[in-house]
Amino acid sequence: MAKKLHYFDLNGIAESIRYLLHYGGQKFEDIRYEVKTWPDKNIKDMLPFGQLPLYEEGNMKLTQSLAIARYVALKVNLLPTDPWEQALLDSIVLTIYDFWTKVVAYFKEEDPKRKAELKREILEETIDFYFSRFEKQLKDNKGYFNGKVR
The missing domain is CATH 3.40.30.10 (Glutaredoxin)
Known part of the structure; x- marks a missing residue:
């Protein structure tokens, strides 16, 4: 197909x-x-x-x-069969979209002053906030977001 x-x-x-x-x-x-x-x-x-x-x-x-x-x-058999494991994975994916929403706002902003402020926020606050938490979850779960190797 x-x-x-x-x-x-x-x-x-x-x-x-x-x-x-x-x-x-x-x-x-x-x-x-x-x-x-x-x-x-x-x-x-x-x-x-x-x-x-x-x-x-x-x-x-x-x-x-x-x-x-x-x-x-x-x-392609990449989704967990356990509902809790799937919920954990969904949570991470939706959090990535939260992060992405902030980045997209920067690209869509037309006012130069506001765009500069959004860039500063992303570089100085947003990236560290999200990525430090992603990194911690990966570390706590042996390199996986849901803690299980498939």
């Missing part, structure tokens, strides 16, 4: 999906769009909710990066 991943030609919220597909040895068409030419009305109109990423498998379409990542991870 033909698989396609549609996203921008950059590392972003679809990068984890690309990693999962490659890790699982899945053959897929990596369709990338230029950010500077976005939005392309023809492409946006074909998207179920007018946004990327979009994952296609045969004639089925799936949107939302977390839903796509969970689906692919399930297909």
